[in-house]
Amino acid sequence: MENDWSKLSITKIKTELQLRELTVDDWYQLAQDSRQGVQQIVKQHQRRLQKEQALQASFVEREHFEQPFWQRRQLVAGIDEVGRGPLAGPVVVAAVILPPTIDLLEINDSKQLSDQKRHTLYTRIVAQAVDISVAVGSPELIDQENIYHATELTMAKAVAGLFQKPAHLLVDAMHVPVSIAQTKLIKGDARSVSIGAASIIAKVYRDELMKKYAQLYPGYGFEQNAGYGTKVHLAGLKTQGICPIHRKTFAPVKNYLG
Template identity: 60%
Template sequence: MTKQPSLSQLKQNLNDVVSLKDERLTTLRLDSRKGAQQLVGQIERRIAKAQAAEMAFQARLKYERTFWAQGDQVAGIDEVGRGPLAGPVVTSAVILPRNFDIPWVNDSKQLTAKERERLYPLILEQAVAVSVGIGSPKLIDQINIYQATRVAMRRAVMGLGVVPQQLIVDAMQIPVQVPQTRLIKGDAKSASVAAASIVAKVYRDHLMATYDVLYPGYGFANNAGYGTKEHLTGLADRGVTPIHRTTFSPVQKIIKQSSRS
């Protein structure tokens, strides 16, 4: 009688199963052991999750495919950091190749920090071009956050090194002479915008972690400059730093209190 392989051996041997019709999975379904049936369920759920992700990914390439069919280079643009009290607004422009194939690239807000960190270098590796545009706290205070975001987006587009014929933008209008498709929640509807959202988010998070070293006591590595309790306590105890947005209400309040004392 042939000895059945152990469940750990089965699990190792079935790591590369990607189809529900795989003969190895069909054989496993005939294994009456409880552990084997649990393994079948795990594999089926993994395959179903991967298939759903692939379908959603293909849907997020709808706009790109329309422009690619015309022979156009398409750049997706997104921003992060419009709401924080400290740090810049960061934008990114990304041109994806026609054979781009990273199904997990999605709206950065739908991903964990660990997932974003894993996808970030993959996007940089596969992209035709990637650029980042910065709107400093000083610029934000001078012209307001909306206009500073537009300036930063323009900087991202101009820094690509490859001239796009089409832009897909997350709900903004960029002051450049390139046709633009503006999408509400574009980072969930376009793979290019989703890739840009990941690049912008990871880039800014890394930047804020550096600022946390330069300006300790505000929790920048954890709150990315948003007005959390830790951040507001730091403001009250330590005052305003050079990276704070002085036109934002909580920061203005601290400045006024300091001027009275």
């Protein structure tokens, strides 16, 4: 469909924008239109294009560590954990193998995303991933082994849970005790698309798990604080004492042991 855009009202132009994608020639014509409302439409389009181009460039950069393996048709897994710092609940690790065709440009460190965006990406990652494995390290394991070693063991469990065996692991700031070559990346969830995907899977999985624990153990605010030491959580500890998912070796939880 070709339009003489100068003859259309601004309302009609906005309607056309909702109905179809405009061509380069269409946008060129609109850019020549002197009406202020049309110029605002053009500027909004230019800002959207710039944002999309920046997102695409950032995504390509975050594929840097995966590309050598994809080019050799090898599988590479991103590994990340969530929940090392809370006073209650498990540590959760996700291992994610993405295909070279992955096109989810917004995959990033889960902490940089809204809760709604994380849930949207969670669903889309599950749909597109080659393989996903989630492992849970219990509060008992954390108390027994210490949080760092418990996280290592849970990472190994997540890797073992993959149906497809990766040729290489990309890990966020830790070493996984398995016999697979791996690269440890500081702030890897923001530098690698695979680790970023793993951070989203682990974060959403753990948050939903803590909401279920909140129903079993009310009064600590687990549905909102995910086990971190917020005012509501600390007040719950003071009035109710500890519950079965508290980490007994963590302060101030250990202060409430009988």
